Amino acid sequence: MARSNALRQPSAAPQDVSNPLGARLAIREGSHTGPTAGMAPGCVQGNLVILPKYDAADFLRFAVANPKPCPIIAVSEPGDPHLAAIGSDLDIRTDVPRYVVWKDGRKTEEPADITPHWRDDLVTFVIGCSYSFEQALIEDGIEIRHITEGCAVPMYRTSIPTTPAGPFHGPLVVSMRPMTPANAIRAVQITGRLPGVHGAPVHLGRPDLIGIADLAKPDYGDAVSIRDDEIPVFWACGVTPQSVIATSRPRFCITHYPGSMIVTDLSNARLSVS
Incomplete structure (x- = not known):
């Protein structure tokens, strides 16, 4: 390539x-x-x-x-x-x-x-x-780790299927941002008002429940640090079409x-x- x-x-x-x-x-x-x-x-x-x-x-x-x-x-x-x-x-x-x-x-x-x-x-x-809703989170005082660390957001293929249409089908991709539980709740409230840029998270916590084996090994983007008092928060991601293209x-x-x-x-x- x-x-x-x-x-x-x-x-x-x-x-x-x-x-x-x-x-x-x-x-x-x-x-x-x-x-x-x-x-x-x-x-x-x-x-x-x-x-x-x-x-x-x-x-x-x-x-x-x-x-x-x-x-x-x-x-x-x-x-x-x-x-x-x-x-x-x-x-x-x-x-x-x-x-x-x-x-x-x-x-x-x-x-x-x-x-x-x-x-x-x-x-x-x-x-x-999701870069659009990140600005709203930052304005509310919520840290966005990949911006702090100067890298791309970590993204993962999941075990969640998309709804097929014509030849197009494949797994959902999610982006992840680590947050304290309190900030995660606030992030749900903020991003839920932005359906045009993915809306509220699709999953919080336990990555294994959505087919992610290792947060340190994203399928796209870069791994970020996760602190002991934080949980991973996952949003549906616009890279999903790329997993669908690879499948379809x-x-x-x-x-x-x-x-x-x-x-x-x-x-x-x-x-x-x-």
């Missing part, structure tokens, strides 16, 4: 990554190449699934049937990489730090630019991301690399329900 950053040329002047356009330009120009957690605080970040038109209707049905891991933020017209409704000067081909190209359910490349792979029949799905094996697909999202102009506050 190849990984290439050849099309990225770092900019001489650093961009202001505290705003969404600056974050996208920093990514496009190659001055930011890592996880997007903490970029453009207050703005929605999205997971990506890009499929040929012949698979798009089935995937949309899959997302509707599985709203916790796959809350749809935007869907493009076939062949349109710009999605102006979610970001000015947004180009889905260049504005994610790292992508994954899939063929027949296998990862073949992890490029920093998918322009060479772009086709007129490709449909982009932008799916809500569509002929062609492009996703984001876990932890590397598209930063949109949308406000997290717009996704909150009272």
